[in-house]
Amino acid sequence: MDPARKRQLRLVTLLTVALLLAGALVYTSFSAATEQRTPSQVLAAGDDQTYDLGGTVVAGSVRREGDVLAFELRDPDGTAKLPVRYTGVVPDPFREGREVIVTGKLQDGTFVAEKDSLVTKCPSKFESDRETAGSGG
Amino acid sequence: MAWLGSACLFAGLLTALYAAAASLWGARSGEWRWVASGRRAIFALAGLLAVAFAVLEAAYLRSDFSFALVAQNSSEATPAFYKLTAMWSSQEGSLLLWVFLLSLYASTVLLLVRRRLREIVPYAQAVLAVVAAFFLGLVVFAEPPFATLASPPADGNGLQPLLRHPAMMIHPPMLYLGYVGFSVPFAFAIGALASRRTGADWIQATRRFSLAAWSFLGFGIMLGALWSYTELGWGGYWAWDPVENAALMPWLVGTAFIHSVMIQEKRGMLRVWNVSLIIGTFVLSLLGTFLVRSGILDSIHAFGASTLGGPFLAFIVAVLAGSAALVVSRLGDLRSQARLDSLLSREAVFLANNLVLVGLCFVVFWGTFFPLISEAIGGEEASVGPPWFSRYTTPLALVLVALTGIGPVFAWRRATWASLRRALVPPLALTAVALAVMLALTPAAESVPSLVMFSLVAFVLGVVAQEYWRGVRARRVMAGEPWPVALVALVGRNRRRYGGYIVHAGIALALLGVAASSAFVEQRDARLVPGQSTTVGDYTITYREPIARVLDDRSGTGAPLTLGARLEVEKDGERFVVEPSRNYYGASRPDPQAPLRSFFDGEATSEVDVRWGLLRDFWIAAVPDLQTLEEPIREGDERFASLGSDVGGLLVAALAERFANTASPVTVRALVSPMVAWIWIGGLVAVLGAVIALWPAGRRPLGGVYAARVGRELREFARA
Numbered sequence: 021m022d023p024a025r026k027r028q029l030r031l032v033t034l035l036t037v038a039l040l041l042a043g044a045l046v047y048t049s050f051s052a053a054t055e056q057r058t059p060s061q062v063l064a065a066g067d068d069q070t071y072d073l074g075g076t077v078v079a080g081s082v083r084r085e086g087d088v089l090a091f092e093l094r095d096p097d098g099t100a101k102l103p104v105r106y107t108g109v110v111p112d113p114f115r116e117g118r119e120v121i122v123t124g125k126l127q128d129g130t131f132v133a134e135k136d137s138l139v140t141k142c143p144s145k146f147e148s149d150r151e152t153a154g155s156g157g
Numbered sequence: 158m159a160w161l162g163s164a165c166l167f168a169g170l171l172t173a174l175y176a177a178a179a180s181l182w183g184a185r186s187g188e189w190r191w192v193a194s195g196r197r198a199i200f201a202l203a204g205l206l207a208v209a210f211a212v213l214e215a216a217y218l219r220s221d222f223s224f225a226l227v228a229q230n231s232s233e234a235t236p237a238f239y240k241l242t243a244m245w246s247s248q249e250g251s252l253l254l255w256v257f258l259l260s261l262y263a264s265t266v267l268l269l270v271r272r273r274l275r276e277i278v279p280y281a282q283a284v285l286a287v288v289a290a291f292f293l294g295l296v297v298f299a300e301p302p303f304a305t306l307a308s309p310p311a312d313g314n315g316l317q318p319l320l321r322h323p324a325m326m327i328h329p330p331m332l333y334l335g336y337v338g339f340s341v342p343f344a345f346a347i348g349a350l351a352s353r354r355t356g357a358d359w360i361q362a363t364r365r366f367s368l369a370a371w372s373f374l375g376f377g378i379m380l381g382a383l384w385s386y387t388e389l390g391w392g393g394y395w396a397w398d399p400v401e402n403a404a405l406m407p408w409l410v411g412t413a414f415i416h417s418v419m420i421q422e423k424r425g426m427l428r429v430w431n432v433s434l435i436i437g438t439f440v441l442s443l444l445g446t447f448l449v450r451s452g453i454l455d456s457i458h459a460f461g462a463s464t465l466g467g468p469f470l471a472f473i474v475a476v477l478a479g480s481a482a483l484v485v486s487r488l489g490d491l492r493s494q495a496r497l498d499s500l501l502s503r504e505a506v507f508l509a510n511n512l513v514l515v516g517l518c519f520v521v522f523w524g525t526f527f528p529l530i531s532e533a534i535g536g537e538e539a540s541v542g543p544p545w546f547s548r549y550t551t552p553l554a555l556v557l558v559a560l561t562g563i564g565p566v567f568a569w570r571r572a573t574w575a576s577l578r579r580a581l582v583p584p585l586a587l588t589a590v591a592l593a594v595m596l597a598l599t600p601a602a603e604s605v606p607s608l609v610m611f612s613l614v615a616f617v618l619g620v621v622a623q624e625y626w627r628g629v630r631a632r633r634v635m636a637g638e639p640w641p642v643a644l645v646a647l648v649g650r651n652r653r654r655y656g657g658y659i660v661h662a663g664i665a666l667a668l669l670g671v672a673a674s675s676a677f678v679e680q681r682d683a684r685l686v687p688g689q690s691t692t693v694g695d696y697t698i699t700y701r702e703p704i705a706r707v708l709d710d711r712s713g714t715g716a717p718l719t720l721g722a723r724l725e726v727e728k729d730g731e732r733f734v735v736e737p738s739r740n741y742y743g744a745s746r747p748d749p750q751a752p753l754r755s756f757f758d759g760e761a762t763s764e765v766d767v768r769w770g771l772l773r774d775f776w777i778a779a780v781p782d783l784q785t786l787e788e789p790i791r792e793g794d795e796r797f798a799s800l801g802s803d804v805g806g807l808l809v810a811a812l813a814e815r816f817a818n819t820a821s822p823v824t825v826r827a828l829v830s831p832m833v834a835w836i837w838i839g840g841l842v843a844v845l846g847a848v849i850a851l852w853p854a855g856r857r858p859l860g861g862v863y864a865a866r867v868g869r870e871l872r873e874f875a876r877a
Contacts, residue, residue: 027496038512046523054542055531110780113319
């Protein structure tokens, strides 16, 4: 085979492999992803699929029951509420009134969160306190 | 003094615009004095920004709360170190830091090349000035760092407690030194394109800047991981969080860049690829700066909606579109001077390394932006978790380490099988021995990817050792030097090459730590009352007693109250005591009706206790259970709320004593994490290697022109 043709063949092979890999990546990202929902959406769906539940921690709802942290989440701009049971590390910024995300699924009307899945967001209200912010990391 | 700072920024904006205009005019008209004037304007800009920076730092040190920024994130009680570094915890302050660093980098590089690269420099100078002008525009019009308060508060909010950690305060400037540093090679790449001088000159002139930026960024990423490990109380160091990813992406593409430019220097190949890589690195650096600030992605670092989204996005799109258009218009000037001779060559290995690094960056990019992508495509916001990232990054990282090992063994242009065999046998033998030892003596076989990684790390270290050994032996034979002299001379004569090998060894060691700790970590979460025990790995942990300290925080963050636990840890008859605790900082706006309740509901951070070790870390965090204090807190609030804050301090002290004297339960998380320390050690080794590689070479015995003439004559001689 002449060198130019060989190079071309190599390039085409390489590009094909890269495209296939990228395709696999894109495909799996859709099947591996968890969808983010608000409490009202999870309640409305009522299924036992795994979701990222995002909402505001209801004031006065946080209780510790041994290892379990129990609290309620409500829609950031609504009133629908969902009780959550969570175990694992509670991030330092977790507070009543702040926005958090937990991953888990609905079981008998309670959202049972996976261990260590709690993530705290810093909502704009927190930012207006002007005590947050940091340069990343 | 705030007026002085504002004046400097405004004057700086005008100076940067002037520098851009003068440089471009100089380039167009060919009048060098305009270019020189533009360069002096950039020096002046560095001076102006140094004054602005000093004014703001002085305000922090003096706790001048008439500066809005100082009132927001500093306070009288903030320790001096954190006062000095509080500036970059605010958006305004970090933008000022960005542009200040840019002016310093730009001044340094322009000083170094002032008599060279006369075609490229004017455009590069203009690019640097435009980037500076953009950031100055932000601090002048959108996010002024010198805003003042008409009625200054008596005390400031204080620095966000989570950020009161030494690593966290050095980490932002390191990241920024990386992000900003890449603007130098970027500017020179654009200069090279604009002036059609697309040889390797722009690469050589900015080589040290690229390498320095790469090292700073890598070091910054490592400090961020260290902070996560020792401050966040979950025990990990990497979570594929958007902000971590934002710093990793330019680092990955930057790594590809500093490798592939060597092919252009040696062989005149890959010109389009190299300018594309540096454009990508710079755009990803801008994106990194922006992501942290934008709040468009959910993250523990998300800082709420910012006003900067629009301008930043517009700038990024403009940079990307402008650069792409320039590359396309210069394709004719970017043709390769050579072709890949063989797949068995250093060039081919570097190409493969580039593809893997860019692939890694693509994986990280896709995963990071997946919430936005999925919302755009399907209308549903969804995210991918760490397992998805690991599925792709683990194999890619393994391939990358393998390439790191074989790269130095392959000769440029074409390697022969015989030479490969000679060079590969000793390191492969070492790998086999390491593999056998691991299989016989350790549980490494339980995790196949880790086992492969360990073996590849042994291979990389073997190759690096062999390269050193061969070089030293050659010098001993040729120059008759004793081996320490030969070693120093070897590294000194080719710092770039032998420094680079040390970087390889450092990265390999760091990945060894990552592989070992992620596959073999043992974890225990337990709720204990005094006297109770639990185990993690071979360690038995016994909770002895609660501890409480008032105004005596051992980690120097200035926390008023520390509650924790004293636990005794025993392993194989060896005993030690750990004291993980939690710092309470109080609420920034206490509820006057319930001051005690709001104190305990205020900001609090984990202070973990770590026994560092080369083989394993013992890591423990504790969350004290405040249930025993519930009753006294309510009672205290009812009876003493009206008495004001003076009594509040005494009450907190009394509650602390009560906590220490009752059998308060505690929730602990204990980890036995093997070889984590090697991540930090490897990072430091890599930085050391980078310092060697970019250490300025001494005066060359030959002038450049003379050397070029000799070279040309030699070539002609050889041809004849």
